[in-house]
Amino acid sequence: MSDSEFEHGTKPHTARCYDYFLGGKTNYAVDREAALQALKANPHAMVAARQNRGFMHRASRFVARETGIDQFLDIGTGIPTEPNLHQVVQSVNPRARVVYSDNDPIVLAHARALMNSTPEGDTAYVEADVRDPDRILEYARKTLDLSRPVALSAVALFHFIPEEDDPYGLMRRLTAPLAPGSALVFSHAAIDLDDGQMAALAEQYSKSVTPTRLATRQGTADFFEGMDLLPPGIVPTSEWHAAQAPDETPHDPGPVTPAEAGVWAGVALKP
Numbered sequence: 001m002s003d004s005e006f007e008h009g010t011k012p013h014t015a016r017c018y019d020y021f022l023g024g025k026t027n028y029a030v031d032r033e034a035a036l037q038a039l040k041a042n043p044h045a046m047v048a049a050r051q052n053r054g055f056m057h058r059a060s061r062f063v064a065r066e067t068g069i070d071q072f073l074d075i076g077t078g079i080p081t082e083p084n085l086h087q088v089v090q091s092v093n094p095r096a097r098v099v100y101s102d103n104d105p106i107v108l109a110h111a112r113a114l115m116n117s118t119p120e121g122d123t124a125y126v127e128a129d130v131r132d133p134d135r136i137l138e139y140a141r142k143t144l145d146l147s148r149p150v151a152l153s154a155v156a157l158f159h160f161i162p163e164e165d166d167p168y169g170l171m172r173r174l175t176a177p178l179a180p181g182s183a184l185v186f187s188h189a190a191i192d193l194d195d196g197q198m199a200a201l202a203e204q205y206s207k208s209v210t211p212t213r214l215a216t217r218q219g220t221a222d223f224f225e226g227m228d229l230l231p232p233g234i235v236p237t238s239e240w241h242a243a244q245a246p247d248e249t250p251h252d253p254g255p256v257t258p259a260e261a262g263v264w265a266g267v268a269l270k271p
């Protein structure tokens with residue numbers, strides 16, 4: 001897609017459809033139409049998006065609080081939606097440093113909202129594709145010290161990476177240079193949590209928005225190869241530390257079934 005198609009909103013894009021599902025205003029008519037088609041395919045799509053965002057909040061807060069990690073690399077950031085990751089982790093540790101990355105130019109256009117770091121911490125943004133891990137890591141090194149633990153966050157991103165682009169190999173290239181003690185915060189749309197609604201959504205998305213692939217629980221676990229999963233392991237987003245401060249996650253609409261959540265999630269540490 002050319003930049004002008006992005007700018008003029010002639011084609012729907014995942015970041016803007018997701019923004020619509022979260023109740024944001026940074027989306028065009030084509031995105032809303034695609035989101036409505038997605039909701040026809042899977043009536044739980046909006047709940048799934050909000051549960052996913054809630055997982056991102058809880059997992060980031062957990063990592064900042066419980067592991068002492070103070071450096072975060074978030075790939076597939078999405079359009080800024082408060083609280084963003086740096087606001088969550090800097091509320092725990094104001095010295096936290098966060099590098100954001102996304103391949104959608106509209107995220108760059110709104111990146112100022114990602115730059116309102118605490119004075120003690122720092123945030124940065126790079127427009128880059130996760131299929132170019134070296135570029136992302138090179139940029140991250142300007143803000144983060146990769147000889148110390150980093151939390152890599154790839155939340156609701158890898159289901160947009162087609163098999164031929166080797167999603168598992170890309171993950172290995174991203175985690176290999178990270179120091180021992182680093183964390184991976186990860187979620188992936190699921191094929192085995194419902195009776196085909198997520199598959200219908202992926203088919204609709206693949207036709208009108210972007211190629212979308214689903215993973216089983218085992219397929220999701222494989223992204224964590226070489227890392228130690230923290231309890232409760234790979235679970236639906238809605239079940240990952242669900243009791244943790246639900247009032248702090250405004251996008252979390254409350255208890256839902258695993259089928260409605262539709263997305264696997266987990267957090268692991270690199271030994």
Ligand SMILES: C[S@@+](CC[C@H](N)C(=O)[O-])C[C@H]1O[C@@H](n2cnc3c(N)ncnc32)[C@H](O)[C@@H]1O
Pocket residue numbers: 014015018052053056075076077078079101102103104107128129130131154155156157160
């Ligand atoms: C569903 S949103 C998730 C946003 C955020 N991580 C969250 O979970 O709240 C997926 C994001 O991944 C981005 N994305 C999709 N394909 C990408 C790629 N190949 N490289 C980098 N970002 C990508 C989209 O632009 C979008 O912002």
